[in-house]
Amino acid sequence: xxxxxxxxxxxxxxxxFVSFVEVNKGQIxxxxxxxxxxxxxxxxxxxxxxxxxxxxxxxxxxxxxxxxEPEQISVSLSASYHSVWISWITGEYQIGDNIKPLDPSKVxxxxxxxxxxxxxxxxxxxxxxxxxxxxxxEGLQNYTSGIIHHVxxxxxxxxx
Numbered sequence: 001x002x003x004x005x006x007x008x009x010x011x012x013x014x015x016x017f018v019s020f021v022e023v024n025k026g027q028i029x030x031x032x033x034x035x036x037x038x039x040x041x042x043x044x045x046x047x048x049x050x051x052x053x054x055x056x057x058x059x060x061x062x063x064x065x066x067x068x069e070p071e072q073i074s075v076s077l078s079a080s081y082h083s084v085w086i087s088w089i090t091g092e093y094q095i096g097d098n099i100k101p102l103d104p105s106k107v108x109x110x111x112x113x114x115x116x117x118x119x120x121x122x123x124x125x126x127x128x129x130x131x132x133x134x135x136x137x138e139g140l141q142n143y144t145s146g147i148i149h150h151v152x153x154x155x156x157x158x159x160x
Contacts, residue, residue, distance in 0.1 A: 063092070067091075068090040068091055068107060068147075069090070070088040070089070070090055070149075071088065071089055071090075072087075072088060072089040073086070073087070073088045074086070074087045074088065078152065081156075081158070082154060082155060082156045082157070083152055083153060083154040083155075083156055084152070084153050084156060085150060085151070085152050085153075086111050086124075086126075086149075086150075086151045086152075086153060087148065087149060087150050087151075088148075088149050089145075089146045089147065089148055089149070090107055090146060090147045090149065091107075091146040091147050092146055093143065093144065093145050093146050094143070094144050095141050095142070095143050096141055096142065097141065097142065099142050099143070099144050100144075101130055101132055101144040102130055102144070102146065102147050104127075104128035104129055104130055104147045105128075107128060107147055107149075108125070108128075109125065109126040109127055109128045109149040109150065109151050110123060110124070110125050110126075110151070111123070111124050111126070111151045111153060113153055122153075122155070124151045124152060124153050124154070125151065126149060126150050126151030126152060127149075127150055128147050128148060128149045128150070129147075129148050129150075130144060130145050130146070130147055130148065131144070131145050131148075132144045132145075
C-alpha cells in the first residue's frame with residue numbers, strides 16, 4: 001500500500017507536469033516554432049523610463065587621458081579558474097568622411113603582473129584590433145575605433 005502511495009504521487013505529478021506543458025504549448029512561441037511573418041509594433045515609450053542621454057560636451061563622457069594612455073580598462077573572468085582577460089582601449093575613435101584608422105601593429109599589448117605591485121615579475125603579451133564601419137552611401141559618416149587590446153593573464157592562484 002505504501003509503495004502505491006509513492007508511485008501514485010509520482011504519477012500524479014508527472015501527469016500534472018505533462019498537462020501543463022501541453023496546455024502552454026503554442027502560447028509562448030520560440031524560433032523553433034517559426035518561421036513567422038515579421039510584425040512591427042510601435043515603440044513603447046514607457047520602456048525609456050527616466051533615462052537622459054548625455055551630450056558629447058558633458059564632462060562625464062569626456063576623455064580624461066591624453067594620446068595613447070589606456071582607458072576603458074576591463075578585467076574579465078576566463079573559461080578556466082586560473083586566468084583572466086585584461087582589455088583596454090588606446091587612441092581615439094574617429095567619426096567622419098575622411099577618417100584614417102589607427103594601426104594596431106604600432107602599439108604593443110603588454111601587461112606586467114605579479115602578487116606585489118612593486119615586483120611585477122610576470123609579463124603577458126596579447127593582441128590588438130580595431131574595427132571600422134564604412135558606409136558606401138553619401139550623407140552617412142564612417143566610424144573607426146581606437147585600438148582595442150586583449151591580453152590573457154595565466155597561472156593565477158586562488159585568492160591572489
